[in-house]
Amino acid sequence: MNHTTVLLTELGALLFALGMLGRLGRRFGLSPIPLYLLAGLAFGHGGLIPLSASEEFIEVGSEIGVILLLVMLGLEYSASELVGNLRAAAPAGVLDAVLNALPGAAFALMLGWDWVAALVLAGITWVSSSGVIAKVLADLGRLGNRETPVILSVLVIEDLAMAFYLPLITAVLAGAGLLGGAKALAVAVLTVLAVLVVAIRFGRQISNFMSVKDPEALLLSVLGLTLFVAGVAAGLQVSAAVGAFLVGIALSGPVAHHATEMLSPLRDLFSAIFFVFFGLATDPRDMPPVLLPALGLAVVTMATKVLTGYFAAKRIGIALPGRWRAGLGLMPRGEFSIVIAGLALAAGVEPELAPLATAYVLITVVTGPMLARLPDYQWFKNYVRRRTAPKAAPHFELPTSTGK
């Protein structure tokens, strides 16, 4: 068989298997991300069935996958939403960063890694998965809940923070040192501010420039613009992902809405390839030694996420059960942690980092959504109520208790 036929059969079998896995996962209420990662582990070097011909294609596909993940994220938010949210939820965002990034960095230093690896692991433990969490909130019927805006605003701030973190980490990983990193950060801050200002002032004109009437032309022009800007951003050492994110932010209104609809299937395809690629690049034989550290890190940083959500919800006057829902809902890490680990993997820092990140994301993304259901169980509600009951008189957290 020649190269092309092998490529087609391998790729076809891979995608079909991913589709089946995704369906299986849905039946158990499981996000497809861990399944894709496991599939990548199984197909990679040292795995069950190593792929030979299609790896090159998968590598390019995974690059496009990251870019599409980020542009879709940007399309979900409008510039004014980001800025308005930043004003309201900045304290929660700072708390989130401190409580969740620091344990990651401390953990890396404890393992004896250098400060670059510590910076990477800080990012991995910091960012929750907005995709997984939004899905969990919808599945549990919590979109109307009062604590949901708290969860969403923490996620928005994390996503926005990535626009600064990714260029910093890209520069540091490229060996630019602290000074180079600071320079990249400064460039990123200026770029992001400029894009936000332009998007708020001229968003309508930019969006009008792209016609909604011709779906094919819209798809090609939005995708083309995104890849082009991502490429230019990567050339300027600002990280391709951030370029894509900013394109998403700059587009708004009907164009953003239609582009979201049309790019979604592409995003699903290429992000699946991205997760598989990350799994491919990780040797499953490296996993067992890091399992225990990953479990420890997961327990610690899931607890800090609960604290984050608890206090962020408390700040705006949510009662006790809602605070637990916000905390337990924020735990899953996902696509961003893998994106960050992928950058580190490509740069070749700390060989144990990629398997650790894989195990870490697998643990949090599987257990997180399950634990998020806890507050819906009656015994949990009773437990929370018992704890508040003795203090109920001086507190007025549950104003409706008079109605009983």
Added chain:
Amino acid sequence: MRVRVEQTALPGIGVRHDLVTSAGRTVGVVSHRNGRRDLVVYDVDDPDSCVAAIPLTDDEAEALADVLGASLMLGQLSGLREQAAGLYTEQVSIPAGSPYVGRQLGDTRTRTLTGASIVAVLRDRQVIASPGPSFVFQSGDVVVVVGTRAGIDGVTSILANGEPA
């Protein structure tokens, strides 16, 4: 009394409107960016969480709004009648030859001239509540007038031949 409807942005999803009823229950509507809406009802024990989220299609939402709106209108009208003796509610149709067909409600100056108010217009079996001064009459419209006996008679006469009796 005005009801306070609170609006909360849900970044990436849409917007939520909710209000607390006088009975202490909270109801709300989550409007998704993609046009979907959920009617949400909050828990009595835990006012932060919703016990039900009911997805509504465009048609269903419109039907529900109509049912609520129409019963509200009728309730207000009958309430007015009971409240004040000497104040009447009457339906006055706009005849085909009326000078105000195709003209604005403000042009009639009914409230200034008679003291009676036009509170609604019935057109094609639909209720148009509290029409503004720029509302344009069509022939066949029926206006709902609230006022004293003399006031309502004045409105009837203005709409029929352009001047109060």
